[in-house]
Amino acid sequence: MRGQQTPGGVERPSLRASAAAFTSLVALAATGLVAGPAVGAPSAGPCALPRTAAHHSLGLDTWNGSYPKPARTLDAVMIFLSFPDSTPLTGTDELVADYFPGTGDFFRRASYGRFTLRAHPQREWIAMPRASTAYGIQRDWDTGRRTQYLRDAIAAANEKVDFSRYDIVYLVADPDAPGVDSDATKVVNLDHPLSVDGADLKRVVTVFERHPPDRNVLAHETGHVFDLPDLYHRPTDGKGDWDTHVGDWDVMGSQFGLAPDLFGWHKWKLGWLERRQVACVQGPGSRLLSLEPLAAAPVAGGTLGTRLAVVRTGPGTALAIEARAATGNDEDTCTEGVLIYRVRNEAASGNGPIEVLDTHPRTEACWDRSVYPPLADAPLAVGETFTVPEDGTRVEVADRTRAGVWTVKVTVEEGRA
Incomplete structure (x- = not known):
């Protein structure tokens, strides 16, 4: 806790x-x-x-x-x-x-x-x-x-x-x-x-x-x-903000989060997402993806489309990309859009195994409700592009259909993945 x-x-x-x-x-x-x-x-x-x-x-x-x-x-x-x-x-x-x-x-x-x-x-x-x-x-x-x-x-x-x-x-x-x-x-x-x-x-x-x-x-x-880690950051002196790693995004970060559905990476680990629902983006080059909202219930017939995209960035690191919308466990979310986060397999529980990337570092949202407003507006909206500074991977949100599916273009630089 x-x-x-x-x-x-x-x-x-x-x-x-x-x-x-x-x-x-x-x-x-x-x-x-x-x-x-x-x-x-x-x-x-x-x-x-x-x-x-x-x-x-x-x-x-x-x-x-x-x-x-x-x-x-x-x-x-x-x-x-x-x-x-x-x-x-x-x-x-x-x-x-x-x-x-x-x-x-x-x-x-x-x-x-x-x-x-x-x-x-x-x-x-x-x-x-x-x-x-x-x-x-x-x-x-x-x-x-x-x-x-x-x-x-x-x-x-x-x-x-x-x-x-x-x-x-x-x-x-x-x-x-x-x-x-x-x-x-x-x-x-x-x-x-x-x-x-x-x-x-x-x-x-x-x-x-x-x-x-x-x-x-x-x-x-x-x-x-179920072997899921703490995603919050515990200040060494017990003071300061606990939610700097993932903010509202995942109940393993904060039980008070506005968008507490488990990250797609967690769902993949637990077996709730299968390999066919995870797009593995291997570069170099660009790939156009259709991402269904992570927290949305399956369509009629119980089938799931792509819910998670992953770019492998190193032996023990990856970028994960998923769409978050106001539905299911995320119905009270502060913002909607395409969320990007970094995963590290050698980081223990509480030591930052997942870090959400703030695609709007100069702004924040929902200061009166969010556990960490600087990350409340972390997702990309339609028409926005974000380039990950460390590896140059570019994520561009091109469209969102009436059915709520997000069209995302992921570009990996030469020699990066």
Whole structure:
């Protein structure tokens, strides 16, 4: 999170048997697991960057098998935790409504209906053994206290929850408990997976949001469960602007963004865009493309046209080009047009793996709504041209049809790609 990110009768092994293993767990938030096993990605091609050991690498020639791939229906359990120093003031039904069906709808739209996130809220409070203030809950959480929190939560819930049935675990704390800090909401990766109910629990989403929560916060955290990186820039002193890398463009940058649909590169990585929907521009020379709006639902029959264009600029870098319009997850966007951004496969989560190029550096837009107005008008409009300073790639927006398809000319200089 960004600062201000059982079938009946089935016997289940006791958590007691795995308690010893859990005491040695090291919980790492937004750092975490090693690169993980590689799983082939049929969408790979000459413009696909290779996956690296960087945390949440945006290389997509292979899939990191340590993470569930959202290419099917995934089941998520929501567990509500209360504390002895506070009586919950908000009902679990209200808390469920804070996140679902909204989060599921976000991913259904983003995936063009290819992925379903199915929530299983437990709808009763699970009592934690310690006061909320005993855990020291905060953004940069002490590892020992965080481990204690997870151990207590899973032990308390294990009497009622069969963890083996679920792909994702959301631990939702009582938002009114005095020790709960909303800035601590995040995904915790387990250095040593915990064996619970015969399944390996590799990561947990710890939710400490107030009621009502930050907009799209659970979509952001769930993105990490699918190996997507933080796209915001965290100032070294904690002060300054967090949104200089991507602004409103992608929920992994800001859950408050006006155009939070996932970048086309993310959708390609997750398998929601196939290779035939990605135009690989190999130079030198010019190529005329028709780009459908990234967030638009498929046309009748469920077919998708080209949604992303890519220019490979180096062994670990690429330019991505996509059309953004006021539809789907982007219906509240500040501006429409053709967005250009740079992708780096060796940049870890939070270190700028994606940077949006500001094609209007002297202006800004929607200062009263945008998370970062200088990038709110980053897209190119019809009739505009932008040349990328570093490599000379030129992007020219020639037209937009009545159906909303953008005609874009991409020119690559000799010797550049």
